[in-house]
Amino acid sequence: MSWLWEIFKATLAAVAVFTFLALVGAMLGVYLERKISGWIQSRLGPKHVGPQGILQTVADTVKLLQKENIVPTNADAITFNVAPLMAAVAGLLAWIIIPFGPIFGRVVIVRDINIGLLFFIAMASLIVIAILLGGWSSNNKYALLGGFRSASQMISYEIPLALAVLVPVMMAGTLSTVGIVEAQRGGWLGIGNWFIFGLPGNRWLLIPGALAFLVFFTAATAEVNRVPFDLPEAESELVAGYFSEYTGMRFALFQLGEYAEAFAMAALTTVLFLGGWHGPLLPGVVWFFTKMFALVFVLMWVRWTYPRLRLDQLLHLSWKGLVPLGFVLVLVTGWLLI
Amino acid sequence: MTVGVNHYLAVSALLFGLGLYGILTRRNAVAILMGIELMLNATNINLVAFNRYVAPGALAGHVFALVIITLAACEAAVGLALVMAVYRNLETVHVDEINVLKW
Amino acid sequence: MGELGAFIILALVTLLPAAAVVTSRNLVRAAMSLVPSFLGVAGLFVLLQAEFVAGIQILIYAGAIAVLILFVIMLTAGGTGTAVRQANEQRVVGGLAAAALTAALLALLLRTAWPLAAGSLPRANVAAVGSAFLTTFVLAFEISSVVLLVSLVGALVIARRER
Numbered sequence: 001m002s003w004l005w006e007i008f009k010a011t012l013a014a015v016a017v018f019t020f021l022a023l024v025g026a027m028l029g030v031y032l033e034r035k036i037s038g039w040i041q042s043r044l045g046p047k048h049v050g051p052q053g054i055l056q057t058v059a060d061t062v063k064l065l066q067k068e069n070i071v072p073t074n075a076d077a078i079t080f081n082v083a084p085l086m087a088a089v090a091g092l093l094a095w096i097i098i099p100f101g102p103i104f105g106r107v108v109i110v111r112d113i114n115i116g117l118l119f120f121i122a123m124a125s126l127i128v129i130a131i132l133l134g135g136w137s138s139n140n141k142y143a144l145l146g147g148f149r150s151a152s153q154m155i156s157y158e159i160p161l162a163l164a165v166l167v168p169v170m171m172a173g174t175l176s177t178v179g180i181v182e183a184q185r186g187g188w189l190g191i192g193n194w195f196i197f198g199l200p201g202n203r204w205l206l207i208p209g210a211l212a213f214l215v216f217f218t219a220a221t222a223e224v225n226r227v228p229f230d231l232p233e234a235e236s237e238l239v240a241g242y243f244s245e246y247t248g249m250r251f252a253l254f255q256l257g258e259y260a261e262a263f264a265m266a267a268l269t270t271v272l273f274l275g276g277w278h279g280p281l282l283p284g285v286v287w288f289f290t291k292m293f294a295l296v297f298v299l300m301w302v303r304w305t306y307p308r309l310r311l312d313q314l315l316h317l318s319w320k321g322l323v324p325l326g327f328v329l330v331l332v333t334g335w336l337l338i
Numbered sequence: 339m340t341v342g343v344n345h346y347l348a349v350s351a352l353l354f355g356l357g358l359y360g361i362l363t364r365r366n367a368v369a370i371l372m373g374i375e376l377m378l379n380a381t382n383i384n385l386v387a388f389n390r391y392v393a394p395g396a397l398a399g400h401v402f403a404l405v406i407i408t409l410a411a412c413e414a415a416v417g418l419a420l421v422m423a424v425y426r427n428l429e430t431v432h433v434d435e436i437n438v439l440k441w
Numbered sequence: 442m443g444e445l446g447a448f449i450i451l452a453l454v455t456l457l458p459a460a461a462v463v464t465s466r467n468l469v470r471a472a473m474s475l476v477p478s479f480l481g482v483a484g485l486f487v488l489l490q491a492e493f494v495a496g497i498q499i500l501i502y503a504g505a506i507a508v509l510i511l512f513v514i515m516l517t518a519g520g521t522g523t524a525v526r527q528a529n530e531q532r533v534v535g536g537l538a539a540a541a542l543t544a545a546l547l548a549l550l551l552r553t554a555w556p557l558a559a560g561s562l563p564r565a566n567v568a569a570v571g572s573a574f575l576t577t578f579v580l581a582f583e584i585s586s587v588v589l590l591v592s593l594v595g596a597l598v599i600a601r602r603e604r
Contacts (some may be wrong), residue, residue, distance in 0.1 A: 003443025079473060115567060118496035125504025129476055132511050136469060155508060175567055341448045343557065346485065347550040349452045353459055355543030360463030362535030363528050368514050369468060372475060375506060376459055379482050390489045394560040397573045403494050407501055408585050412592035414506045418513045419600035425517040434529055
């Protein structure tokens with residue numbers, strides 16, 4: 001009955017990761033977002049609920065849970081209910097292949113699949129269907145338009161995402177996340193071998209490495225619908241885009257899926273380009289979380305610095321800028337590695 | 339009882355039959371394309387199953403399945419572009435109403 | 442035993458939504474049922490130790506082709522309401538023909554004694570597929586890339602609005 005034990009272990013690991021994400025990702029993420037945006041705008045963020053406003057997200061979640069669940073008339077009830085579930089599940093499933101660091105010698109990861117990165121990109125592409133179905137089943141013109149815009153934005157930015165992922169994959173020679181982090185071990189102060197700085201024997205790879213980092217980070221920001229690419233959810237544009245008609249817990253599920261995916265993109269950037277858990281003195285797990293939260297801070301910082309791109313500017317940036325750049329990076333990396 | 343090649347062949351035959359039923363009986367052009375995708379999936383299951391059970395040395399089945407997935411994507415893209423062009427000109431996507439060339 | 446249980450679950454996840462795809466009166470629900478069917482096929486690929494093909498199946502079929510089908514359904518007003526009759530006049534004949542072909546296929550496939558070979562697939566799936574594409578099957582690789590380019594340009598030209 002060893003397969004039963006395997007299923008039990010996998011379920012337990014998945015539940016642990018999802019609970020951790022629901023607490024850290026959603027709650028801490030929303031709190032950080034409000035505090036950091038407050039400081040950038042010269043004001044204090046939430047302060048009243050709990051010490052320094054830490055319990056603000058708990059209060060918000062309780063408020064959302066007790067709101068009425070409205071299904072619009074003439075909306076397709078099954079599709080309306082399935083869409084936020086699919087978004088949340090696909091966003092959370094992407095965390096299966098993220099390695100957190102070595103604890104007592106073993107790397108903490110739910111499952112080190114040998115096609116790990118391909119699985120991550122596949123999960124990111126499943127969220128598009130959830131958004132389209134959510135926009136359509138709301139029976140609302142604005143939600144439908146928001147769904148179309150968001151879906152076309154996300155599929156346009158999947159291509160630069162996948163091309164930028166190919167650069168560290170070629171440098172490491174494997175699609176497994178643990179393999180890619182292990183290929184960045186050693187180096188000067190534990191930093192010198194990070195893929196953003198190229199390979200130790202081949203320092204010319206710094207150029208495609210750093211450019212691929214930028215392309216990946218830009219495409220990741222667009223994939224999770226954050227400013228400057230958040231036209232589909234802008235309040236001044238289409239009410240709230242594809243989730244205008246969602247109330248209460250379903251709205252919270254959409255938000256959970258988005259925040260989980262944003263954190264997953266930050267985590268994957270540290271795994272691919274910034275060395276995962278390698279660093280000078282502190283234990284690996286501490287370094288991993290430091291780098292991941294540094295990237296999340298950069299995401300939030302960018303949000304309040306840049307204006308929003310219009311839809312055609314957004315699509316031009318992807319198809320005419322990032323896709324050719326991605327192809328050139330893959331070619332240059334391949335040529336430099338021979 | 340272990341899973342043998344016959345199990346996968348049975349699943350792919352059933353999927354193929356379902357796709358064929360979709361192609362033969364649907365009026366909407368996009369629904370016919372969905373039936374075609376189901377049939378292509380059935381052939382992919384067959385190829386990969388044969389690769390695993392009959393010829394595991396080489397990866398010819400996987401390679402062929404990947405080529406079929408690529409060509410299915412191309413065919414879906416061109417087919418759906420044709421459906422959009424027909425809709426723009428004839429205002430309908432039901433294949434039994436697209437009969438302007440009949441005398 | 443575990444493998445048989447997984448196979449039965451995955452086969453049901455593949456076949457039941459496929460039945461919904463070909464019989465549902467609501468086109469958006471039919472397109473939505475394509476997604477679990479494709480994911481079930483990807484699961485069957487994983488069970489057959491073809492992980493790379495499974496990943497590509499999810500990425501391209503469920504992530505791109507299903508999205509394209511949903512887009513076109515929503516843009517051609519095919520999903521408006523269930524009052525439109527979705528099945529044409531040859532439902533009975535079509536059903537009989539499909540059932541006859543399925544029965545013939547099942548009889549043919551299940552009665553043949555396939556030459557089973559013992560052995561296992563290469564562990565490093567992706568590297569093996571990559572090297573196979575660039576050595577033995579390089580012609581298929583190049584031709585499919587040309588077909589991709591042609592269909593990309595062709596789809597753009599056909600679907601473009603007349604100026």
